[in-house]
Amino acid sequence: MFTKTIQQFALVLFILCSLSTCYAQIKVGNTPNWVVNQSYEQNPDIDLKEISFGLLTLLSDEQIHIPKEERYIRIVRKITDNVGVQDGSMISINYDPTYQQLLLHNVTVIRNGKQMNKLNVNDFQTIRQESNSESYIYDGSLNAVNNLADIRNGDILDISYSIKGFNPIVGNHFSGATTLNDFQPVGKINYYIIAENPLQYKTLNSESAPKIGSYKGYKTYNWESTLTEKPLFEDNMPSWYLPYEHLFVSDYKDWNAVVNWALGIYETDLQLSTALKAKIEQIQKNWEDEGDRITATLKFVQNEIRYLGLESGIGAYKPFSPNKILEQRFGDCKDKSYLMVTMLRHMGIEAYPVLVNSLLGESLHQFLPSPNVFDHVVVKVVDSDNEAFFYDPTFSNQFGNYSSVSFPDYGKVLVIKEGVSTLEKIINNDKSLVEVFDIFELPTVGGPAMLRVMTSYKGAEADIMRRRYKSSSLSTIRDEFKSYYDNLYDGVEVIEDPTFDDDSIYNKIIVEEFYKINDIWEPLVGNEKNIAVNFAPYSILDVFISPNEKTRKTPFALFYPTHKKHNITVKLPNRWGVEKDNIKVNSKSFDFSMASKLDGSGRTLYLNYEYQNKNSYVAPEDFEDYYSKNKAVENILSYYIYIPKSEAINKPIYNTLGPDTDDLVSSIATIFYWVFAIVIIIVIGLVVFVIKRNKKG
Incomplete structure (x- = not known):
């Protein structure tokens, strides 16, 4: 009970400290001088019958200066119906205060051709939303929220801001993705990147090509779409299907580059703590068979290390030490997977962390190489017969032996093993x-x-x-x-x-x-x-x-x-x-x-x-x-x-x-009933006739 109370207090303290830190990081400043100003049409040629929720996006502008580690966002929306006032009045900007700073540039309302400045930093509140808290994931990100006053039907809202800072865990690498259309028509979409190193780029469901230029010795890439059309939506599409016009950008040469990046995160020469050594020795002592040791390790990590993730900053990618995970008895997917891999390796069993996209795995081959495309970590084990098995340590109460434990249909995955350069397709042998x-x-x-x-x-x-x-x-x-x-x-x-x-x-x-x-x-x-x-x-x-x-x-x-x-x-x-x-x-x-x-x-x-x-x-x-x-x-x-x-x-x-029958059955039953009755009458008549005849004899 005391330990649980300490953990709860630490979590509250972590939240309060983050709140006080983030508020200081919201500032007001001018638009960066490297940003290319974008024009837009206030009345684009778009059928308003195609607009949902009473909000028409006139401009969606994202510009990124990779060497400066800055991202500029500008959204211009027009309220086309009174139902759009509710959502149109809300500004919500998400960022991670552990490595990012929010800089507000502009909040302007245009009404009947007149501009009204609505920018006031004191109107913004910082809220820890924690949308994944139901899954026991606390990522430390914050929402800067402002409910604008006096917003009316017909207003145009022009909002721009910058977020400074990239996650330090990615080092000098960059990768990103966006869509060149939306779920409804958009007036204009602009995506602009300033890069020091050459970038790979790829579009899906689109033939759009970038305009390539230069800025102060850097290379620039610019994609622009106007009067975009909404994608085709049909009922019951798979979660992994990508209907939008996607754009992927990355400086990772191939999947091997992502593997090499991940190898630096999952250390292999870790010095084990006394407690972790003892746990490994206990499993080895209790179980001689390799399969039994795999099963025992899996059950221990699944059932005795509870699922909880504190994933702010680099914690979104880098796992805690297995020594710490064992000590605190909780961790998220990468923590639990890293612990299981470490334990098995020290038993002489081949094991690797595996990067997974739990929703988009079936279409992962369509993405450019990047660590950002993954949202989950599991484990691959290769036994002494060279047979491969996959396990998800975040599950609990899974039974069966090591070769029959069920595993989800995650599609294609990336195994963090030296030399791996391609995605691996998981063959689902589920016998459910x-x-x-x-x-x-x-x-x-x-x-x-x-x-x-x-x-x-x-x-x-x-x-x-x-x-x-x-x-x-x-x-x-x-x-x-x-x-x-x-x-x-x-x-x-x-x-x-x-x-x-x-x-x-x-x-x-x-x-x-x-x-x-x-x-x-x-x-x-x-x-x-x-x-x-x-x-x-x-x-x-x-x-x-x-x-x-x-x-x-x-x-x-x-x-x-x-x-x-x-x-x-x-x-x-x-x-x-x-x-x-x-x-x-x-x-x-x-x-x-x-x-x-x-x-x-x-x-x-x-x-x-x-x-x-x-x-x-x-x-x-x-x-x-x-x-x-x-x-x-x-x-x-x-x-x-x-x-x-x-x-x-x-x-x-x-x-x-029954199947493929009709009222004929009823008719047949009725006929059978009367035939049966007539037969009975005839039989009774014959019996009476025989009896009478015998009496006469």
């Missing part, structure tokens, strides 16, 4: 599986049903479920589970609390639930004279994404990896006749199958579904195939049984509506 077993008991027609659910989670799916039940109370989980079934059926009652059986060796969790469904029978859509029960593989429906359009120009995201089996057993109140189904739908993107059958008694129905996707997205050229196969699956995802309302309550079921 969710298998659901539903058992419905329907003792009467029209009455309530009992439902027992057993769900088996394997691999990454087990990790997700484990984190869920470990971080929530049983009553919370019970209520969440019930809420899920409330969306499927009416009148759901919980009969028993859910139970969890966790197999840590095989990383498998089995969850059991038990419900009573009072109103499972509902009027049949399209035929109100009948009541029906709908059985569907809801676990597959949760991840099965149905598109609205047949064609597409951008990738279509899928839940990946996904492998689900959903088995439904229905215990019927009487014999039931239905043909067997065995349907398969295969596409370039997924495989789906559905099978149905009755047991020998005719009173138990079995429905078996399986779905597995093959990739994290559907490419535009494959979308037509995905669309048609998706629609084919939609037609067989629901399975109905139905019966006339007049036959409800304690009556047998005669009618069914």
Whole structure:
């Protein structure tokens, strides 16, 4: 308790000190003399119907003087609707006070052609926003905020400022990125760089080329776009897809240059503390097998070093010493990864830090080499059989042996190993599986049903479920589970609390639930004279994404990896006749199958579904195939049984509506009923006739 209090006090002191420091670093000054003034149109040829939130950007200007380590920003926006007054009145400038200084140049409001100076440093407040605090990351950055007074519809706001100072961790290197368009049309975008060393540059979704010039012996690069068009946005695009006109600039020659930069941050000749040596020796003593040592080290770093990052200044890139991480028992992704790598290396196991972009990894090859493109650090381990495995030390409660621990689909990564000069594509061998077993008991027609659910989670799916039940109370989980079934059926009652059986060796969790469904029978859509029960593989429906359009120009995201089996057993109140189904739908993107059958008694129905996707997205050229196969699956995802309302309550079921059937089933059942009745009458008549004849004899 005392240690925790000290840590909390230290964090508060760190915040207060940063606040007092940052306020002193906000100053007012003239526009730097190296800045090239940009003109703009106050009424550009842009359709205001294309403008959202009532704000039209007339000018977006960013200019960078690399040798001076200064960045100049100017934004000119016009309020085109009264809804834009709210956001248009707000100025918010983010910077890191540990190595940056904010210099305000201009805050001007233009109204009816008249300019009003609104620049007053005392109107600015410094706020520590910490947008990542929910993820236990404190980056030390601040927002200088000013809510301007008396802002009206039609006003033009012209704001400019400079931020002095680059992160010292990058040394003499520079890399940057911007977009040459925005989510809506923009009057003008300008990007200007003064550089001492030659720069590589690359555009994506754009043919824009720079104007190259000179300034006082330096080389200049200038990109300019006017009357920009918004990019194409389609629903359900992958997070890694880059729809904007991107511009990348870097003086890193290749990815090997980034690796060499990172090698200077992750020291290999570290002198271990007594405590860290003891921990390594303990693992070696307890575990002789190499795989067991890897697993033990991973579990220690994941579960006993809590996740917390204080990432101001160079802390955004440079990890703390593993000695310190062990002592304080907390760290962020790079700290925990560095600790794990250090421990394994001192056991003679090959291990490396790995730079990752957790969202854009699939498109990382489209970027120019730069350390700025990464936002996460993980670990690569190569065992004595030369097999490579990846681990994320920021996770917790991952089970299974060292060769089966799940790892996210991070796409392409950069391994920090001497000589590496290319990105490495992670091959996802995830064997996750969710298998659901539903058992419905329907003792009467029209009455309530009992439902027992057993769900088996394997691999990454087990990790997700484990984190869920470990971080929530049983009553919370019970209520969440019930809420899920409330969306499927009416009148759901919980009969028993859910139970969890966790197999840590095989990383498998089995969850059991038990419900009573009072109103499972509902009027049949399209035929109100009948009541029906709908059985569907809801676990597959949760991840099965149905598109609205047949064609597409951008990738279509899928839940990946996904492998689900959903088995439904229905215990019927009487014999039931239905043909067997065995349907398969295969596409370039997924495989789906559905099978149905009755047991020998005719009173138990079995429905078996399986779905597995093959990739994290559907490419535009494959979308037509995905669309048609998706629609084919939609037609067989629901399975109905139905019966006339007049036959409800304690009556047998005669009618069914399974996949690809219609009212023909009802007609056949009716014909069968009358044929059966006629046969019975004939049989009775023959028996009576025989009896009478025998008596006469």
